[in-house]
Amino acid sequence: LKLGVLISGRGSNLQALLDAATVPDFPAAVALVLSNKADAAGLERARAAGIPALALPHKDYADKPAHEQAMTRALEDAGVELVCLAGFMRLLSPWFVDHWRDRLINIHPSLLPAFPGIDTHQRALDAGVRFHGCTVHYVRSEVDSGPIVAQAAVPVAPDDTAESLAARVLAAEHQIYPLAVRLIAQGQVTVEGDRARMSGPLV
Numbered sequence: 001l002k003l004g005v006l007i008s009g010r011g012s013n014l015q016a017l018l019d020a021a022t023v024p025d026f027p028a029a030v031a032l033v034l035s036n037k038a039d040a041a042g043l044e045r046a047r048a049a050g051i052p053a054l055a056l057p058h059k060d061y062a063d064k065p066a067h068e069q070a071m072t073r074a075l076e077d078a079g080v081e082l083v084c085l086a087g088f089m090r091l092l093s094p095w096f097v098d099h100w101r102d103r104l105i106n107i108h109p110s111l112l113p114a115f116p117g118i119d120t121h122q123r124a125l126d127a128g129v130r131f132h133g134c135t136v137h138y139v140r141s142e143v144d145s146g147p148i149v150a151q152a153a154v155p156v157a158p159d160d161t162a163e164s165l166a167a168r169v170l171a172a173e174h175q176i177y178p179l180a181v182r183l184i185a186q187g188q189v190t191v192e193g194d195r196a197r198m199s200g201p202l203v
């Protein structure tokens with residue numbers, strides 16, 4: 001399965017996908033990395049792995065539709081079949097979400113539907129939850145919603161800060177994003193409306 005990965009910064013989840021794709025039986029490969037920020041560290045990670053990486057800064061385009069059309073054109077030219085958001089910090093329009101419907105996934109640093117949006121780790125601490133985590137989901141127009149593919153839970157420690165909790169969650173992100181991509185690429189995930197159904201073994 002050909003992947004397109006959209007980033008805005010660090011790109012550690014991109015790195016997890018790049019690393020997974022070096023395993024011989026992994027059923028997906030990163031075909032293109034796009035960033036809306038020219039200085040995203042993730043672009044260098046892609047280039048170091050020999051993967052085409054393009055900066056398409058949103059401010060170079062007249063409006064959001066023009067930017068999203070340019071991204072879509074680049075993804076389609078590269079033959080991308082599944083778009084993976086990995087720390088892409090722009091809200092996507094209903095047009096883009098609809099164009100890539102059921103071919104667009106995201107990783108979010110909480111156990112959705114808890115804590116959509118930003119500052120998830122501090123909000124989890126403030127809420128006093130004992131478990132926190134991350135979710136890979138298909139993207140729908142409403143922010144951080146859509147059929148859930150994979151989740152991982154991590155315990156919250158009594159002395160956690162947002163930073164220490166974020167680090168524990170990030171390690172789990174790096175496990176489940178490649179896992180979710182593998183399940184999709186193996187044809188084990190079927191989207192039925194607002195739910196994703198899983199079939200076959202999970203590893």
Ligand code: GRF
Pocket residue numbers: 007009010011012013014086087088107108109170173
């Ligand atoms: C991750 O925490 C991801 O869940 C969120 O943005 C962060 C991106 O980190 N959507 P990185 O760029 O993959 O290192």
